[in-house]
Amino acid sequence: MLNGRKGKGRQKIEMKKMGNESNLQVTFSKRRSGLFKKASEFCTLCGVDVALVIFSPSEKVFSFGHPDIDMVINRYISRVPLQNNSSMQFIEAHCNTTLSDLNAQLTQMNNTLDNEKKRGDELSLLRKATRLSFGGLVQLMG
Known part of the structure; x- marks a missing residue:
């Protein structure tokens, strides 16, 4: 170890559904928070409107919208052909x-x-x- 690190550092995560239910919930919560933070940064830096809707593994619904999720969805509806x-x-x-x-x-x-x-x-x-x-x-x- 030339640089003096003792741990393995960040490991690459294989992209497949996690088997351990407890780990899955923790990962979901952390990733959801990170995704909402990135969406918020995207809105601030680029001046865009964003709406995110996420269904958790336990079927709970989480949403993020800037300036407001209903406003963004209504704006989307008005532009989408019926x-x-x-x-x-x-x-x-x-x-x-x-x-x-x-x-x-x-x-x-x-x-x-x-x-x-x-x-x-x-x-x-x-x-x-x-x-x-x-x-x-x-x-x-x-």
């Missing part, structure tokens, strides 16, 4: 996925709100019961 079915299917899938995600968030927020309302009602009852108990105790002592 007979291009694959493009329209992609765009419809994106819209449906976004709508589905928003509906899931709304359901979760409504459930949280209902739980908080129940907790508030229980606290109100507890406060009333405490006041009644305390009031009775004061009358006994007075």
Whole structure:
């Protein structure tokens, strides 16, 4: 070792799907972040609009858009002839996925709100019961 390095350094990765599920998820996350960073740099350096949609191995959807993914997709739709079915299917899938995600968030927020309302009602009852108990105790002592 002439230069004093002890490790192997960066190794070339064979381009095939990874077998280890844990490594695959980690690699996906890192590569996705790197891809989004490159897209952001591309937008800044070249002044272009970009839209990226990525489906993870676990079927989650990740998107990046500059200035906004919906704006870029709508701009794309307006320039694509309507007979291009694959493009329209992609765009419809994106819209449906976004709508589905928003509906899931709304359901979760409504459930949280209902739980908080129940907790508030229980606290109100507890406060009333405490006041009644305390009031009775004061009358006994007075």
